[in-house]
Amino acid sequence: MAEGIVYDVIVVGAGIVGSYTAYHARKAGKTTLLLEQFPLPHNRGSSHGQSRTIRSAYGAQEYYTKMMNKAFRMWKELEEQSNKKLLRQTGLLCIGQKGVNYLDETAKCLQKNKTPFRRLDDENFQATYPMLSFSPGIGGAVVDCSAGFLLAGRALTAIQNQYRKIGGLLKDGEKMVEIIPGEVIRVRTDVGLYQAKTIVLCVGPWAKKVLTKLGVAVPLQTQKIKVCYWKEKIPGTFSSRQFPVFSQVNAIGPYLVYGVPCEEYPDLVKVCLHYGPAVDPDYRDTVDDNWVKEALQKYVIEHLPGLEPYPVITESCIYTNTPDEDFILDRHPSWGNIVIGAGFSGHGFKLAPVVGEILSKMATGLIPEEDMSYFKLNRFTKSRL
Numbered sequence: 001m002a003e004g005i006v007y008d009v010i011v012v013g014a015g016i017v018g019s020y021t022a023y024h025a026r027k028a029g030k031t032t033l034l035l036e037q038f039p040l041p042h043n044r045g046s047s048h049g050q051s052r053t054i055r056s057a058y059g060a061q062e063y064y065t066k067m068m069n070k071a072f073r074m075w076k077e078l079e080e081q082s083n084k085k086l087l088r089q090t091g092l093l094c095i096g097q098k099g100v101n102y103l104d105e106t107a108k109c110l111q112k113n114k115t116p117f118r119r120l121d122d123e124n125f126q127a128t129y130p131m132l133s134f135s136p137g138i139g140g141a142v143v144d145c146s147a148g149f150l151l152a153g154r155a156l157t158a159i160q161n162q163y164r165k166i167g168g169l170l171k172d173g174e175k176m177v178e179i180i181p182g183e184v185i186r187v188r189t190d191v192g193l194y195q196a197k198t199i200v201l202c203v204g205p206w207a208k209k210v211l212t213k214l215g216v217a218v219p220l221q222t223q224k225i226k227v228c229y230w231k232e233k234i235p236g237t238f239s240s241r242q243f244p245v246f247s248q249v250n251a252i253g254p255y256l257v258y259g260v261p262c263e264e265y266p267d268l269v270k271v272c273l274h275y276g277p278a279v280d281p282d283y284r285d286t287v288d289d290n291w292v293k294e295a296l297q298k299y300v301i302e303h304l305p306g307l308e309p310y311p312v313i314t315e316s317c318i319y320t321n322t323p324d325e326d327f328i329l330d331r332h333p334s335w336g337n338i339v340i341g342a343g344f345s346g347h348g349f350k351l352a353p354v355v356g357e358i359l360s361k362m363a364t365g366l367i368p369e370e371d372m373s374y375f376k377l378n379r380f381t382k383s384r385l
């Protein structure tokens with residue numbers, strides 16, 4: 001038997017995307033229910049952990065840089081509302097790589113969007129960051145001065161608290177098990193039955209399973225990401241006061257390596273590979289990912305000699321990748337009142353305030369101002385639907 005109330009919007013999944021979506025819908029005056037399968041907080045999805053990089057630099061994908069202008073403002077607003085420090089501005093050091101013109105594209109995009117940045121040639125790069133070791137000829141680096149990192153877990157709790165504060169209902173430890181489409185959608189959980197005019201699916205790594213049940217084939221791949229923390233040999237060398245967030249494209253084979261300076265845990269630098277083994281989110285820790293640690297060890301020994309050459313702490317998280325690493329922000333092809341936010345491909349956290357606003361607008365009959373052409377579902381499934 002369904003609850004009597006028909007919600008304007010039910011959002012499934014209280015990760016950072018779903019939480020921001022529910023917040024925007026509630027802020028727009030809609031009756032909103034946010035459902036989460038696990039008791040909160042949990043570390044089984046993609047939004048947990050200490051930090052996430054925030055940056056404007058996006059190589060040639062200028063549409064994300066544009067979205068970031070708004071996202072930075074929204075993160076600052078959440079800091080004010082929650083009276084919590086959520087963002088540390090350290091700059092982002094984009095390290096060059098032989099044969100890759102990512103730095104030129106990044107500099108061009110930052111300049112066009114009026115984001116402050118610095119260009120360092122090989123010599124300046126080594127002089128400014130003597131704790132790093134890269135051979136000349138990589139093309140130096142670009143520093144995106146707007147960048148830094150978000151305190152992820154704290155930010156997730158902050159937006160959920162704001163959502164509740166404005167009257168939003170959040171039910172955790174309650175799994176959505178069935179969606180019965182219709183003009184009024186019915187959502188069955190393992191606890192009860194709810195009704196809504198619109199449902200927004202923000203189920204992170206579970207998107208492929210949920211969408212398959214709804215007849216939508218999406219080429220999403222979930223990957224287990226090993227989050228590795230490395231100890232400084234001399235405390236203070238990589239302090240966030242003097243060392244920025246960094247990344248290098250094609251650092252290990254075709255994969256990017258990124259890092260966050262010491263702050264999350266004293267004396268520990270986070271250095272990770274932007275790639276990992278494919279995994280079912282319900283069996284995350286059954287895959288062998290030791291090769292990731294070994295590949296990173298080689299990288300750290302070669303390029304970060306100020307760190308002990310083995311990770312002292314490792315944690316796990318899941319990416320949900322699309323083939324082009326662009327998000328999916330669209331509607332179900334047959335039922336327009338089922339909105340889908342998926343495939344955040346390891347870079348969705350920083351953009352969640354804007355993505356949540358987009359999904360909330362789609363759920364409430366408004367047209368997002370952003371260019372939505374990059375985020376269509378049918379770029380993968382046209383021929384099959």
Ligand SMILES: Cc1cc2nc3c(=O)[nH]c(=O)nc-3n(C[C@H](O)[C@H](O)[C@H](O)COP(=O)(O)OP(=O)(O)OC[C@H]3O[C@@H](n4cnc5c(N)ncnc54)[C@H](O)[C@@H]3O)c2cc1C
Pocket residue numbers: 012013014015016017018035036037038044045046047048051052053054174175176177202203204205206225226227316317318319342344345346347348349350351
């Ligand atoms: C190691 C790592 C590093 C990252 N680094 C960065 C970074 O530096 N910068 C950046 O911007 N992004 C980064 N990302 C990506 C970013 O964290 C993700 O894109 C973002 O967290 C995705 O959020 P989400 O809400 O889509 O997914 P999730 O956080 O996984 O949320 C989905 C939620 O849906 C719930 N759910 C699923 N099925 C159901 C159901 N049937 N019923 C109820 N609830 C359900 C899940 O339990 C989960 O809580 C990183 C990700 C990882 C893993």
